[in-house]
Each structure stands twice: as structure tokens, then as C-alpha cells.
Amino acid sequence: MMGTTEILTAERILAATEEVLRRHGPAKATVVDVARALGVSHGSVYRHFRTKAALRAAVTKRWLDRTSEVLDGIAAQDRDPEARLRDWLAALFTAKRRKAGDDPELFATYMVLTGESGEVVGQHIAELTGQLTAIVRAGVDAGVFASADPAMSALALFHATDRFHDPCHAAAWEEPGVEDEFEAVVDLVLRGLRG
Template identity: 50%
Template sequence: MADGALTPEQILDTAEDVLRRFGLQKTTVVDVARALGVSHGSIYRHFPSKTALREAVASRWLARVSEPLGEIAAETGPALPRLRRWLEQLIRIKRGKVLDDPELFAVYHALADEADAVVQEHVGKLVDQISRMLSDGMVTGEVRFSDPRAMAWAVLRTTMVFHHPAHVGHWSLPEADVDRAFDDIFDLITRGLTPTEA
């Protein structure tokens, strides 16, 4: 491949493949360059360091999680059904990643541990999306709290067992068991968020 034709997306695609094959600790910028048939200097023209390349890979991976969720958050309609679909989609995405490609998921989990700023930005996006839905629910009277951001954090933390990589061991349980547990948690969330009747 000619160095001039190289794009950041090609580098990231190849970095993903190399990471899958060799793992995080054994993958170098030279490995990625070799797989592309270019010099490692070509990689550094797009990503100034190994850390920058790793952060870009992690950021792209996390965007694959947050972007489809953002579409649900941006929809109109009742807030709590949207929130439920949003959470179900988050669970489906995360569970799918670990069950479909456990090696790559392990690499991304390790990458995320190194890329704290990237992860914090991602979590901030998730909180913003939940907050948006809860704000919509406040306007319609569907949600009773006046601090949607605080409640968004509470929702994210309450459902962490379903989507945080630290709980990956639970994700291999039968889907029916996971669904039942989620139903119970979401019922609790709904009861906590909705106005009480006088």
C-alpha cells in the first residue's frame, strides 16, 4: 500500500485485526505497519504515538456502542419505553460483543483500562443520552425528579451488572435469566422515577 493513500480508518481496521491476533501486550505499531505494508512512520503521521493509536481504537469501539443508543435517545415519544429500549440495546450490544468475539472483547476491555479519558468521555455520552430521555419525561410529567443528570447516573449504576465489563461473568447466563433479572431491575427503576399517585 502506498503511504500517501493510507487513511486513519484503514489503520484502525488493521490495528483491530492485529490486536485480535496478538493481543494488547504483544501488538506494536510496527506490527500494524507491517500488516498494512507500510513503514511505522506512516502510522505515526496519523497517530503521533502508540498510546494515541490505542486510544483511537478504543474510541471507535466505544462509538459503536454509543451511536446506536444516541438514535434511541433522540427519538420522540414516551421517555420510559425509550429508556427501556436504550438499556436493552446497550445490553444486547455489550453481550453480543463478549459472546461473539471474546478475544477481541478482552482486548478492548484492557484497552479501556488504559484509555481512561476515552472511557470517561464515552460514559459521559451515555449519561447525556439517559439524561435527555429523563428530561423529556419530566416535561410530560412521566418522570418526577428535577435533576435528570443525577438520575441518569443512578440508572446507569443500577444496571451496571448488565453492561459493565467488570461483570462479564454474568453475561454468559441463559438469556431468559438475564432478561428476567433486567425486568425486575427496570420495574424498580420505573417505580422510582414515576410520580406517585395521591
């Protein structure tokens, strides 16, 4: 329960919403449940998030942003673009696998929420492909990669590695040999980028 001196912030609401979703699942979780967990009225929650859909979209964005932030740190590094690209793809795969494996109930919940939040997911994909574009452009500038259109190459990279980050493939992420398959795909796309 929230103490009388604690300020109700959007971040506190999102954290509580994540816990409510974990406990109740997306079908049963309500704004009233979130308010109850915070010790406030549901009207207080609605002052921060106008609708239940807006709250769910914000929770989904928060969840996706955790991955984006880690990857942005890799994309922004000033080092060999090929190593950076390899590390970025590995970090994306690791982050997605961790989310699926560490908390399968919450991952299932987010699968539902991402299905509802097309705009949020689209923004996430645009952010990730933007990071990839920066890496590919750095590789072109360094003479390591050959690409007439780094943005299109980045999008192709994203789609080519889909099996290792799209949640619809989560069941395959724990199969024996998946790491070897990942390395083979990364090697292949890097060879293609070298021209």
C-alpha cells in the same frame, strides 16, 4: 497489503490495528505490526497517531463509539420516554453482551485497552449518561417521570443498571435468568422514576 493508489487514512489504520490486536493481543501487538498489515512504514502510522498509546486510545474510542451511536439513535427518538428508556437500556445490554460473546478474544483485548484509556472511557460514560439525561428530561417534560435533577437521575440509572453493561460483569451475562433479572431491574428503576 495496501495498494499504491490507496490513501492511508486514520480509519484504515484503526481497522488494521483492530485486526492486529485480534491476532496478537494487546501485549504483543506493535505499531510495526499495524504498518506491516497496511504495507506501509511505521512512520506513516505515526504521522496519524503520534504514539502507540494514542493509537490504542483511538481504537478503544472507535470500539466504544459503535455502542454510543446505536444508543444515540434511540435517545433521539420522539416517542414515549418510558419506552425509549426501556429500549435504550436493553440496547446497551444487548450491545455489551454481543461484544463479549461474539468475539471473546477481542473483548478481552478491549478490557485491557479500556483499562489503559481512562479518559476515553470517561468520555464514553459521559456521552451515555448525557443520552440518558435527555430521555429523563423528556419524561419530566411529558409529566411521565418525576426528577428534580434529570442529570443526577440519569447517573443513578446508569449505576443502577451497571450489572448489565459494565464489562467487569461480562461472565454473568450468559447465566440463566439474566434477562429476567434485567427486566426486574428496569421495572424497578422505571417505577422509581415515575415518582
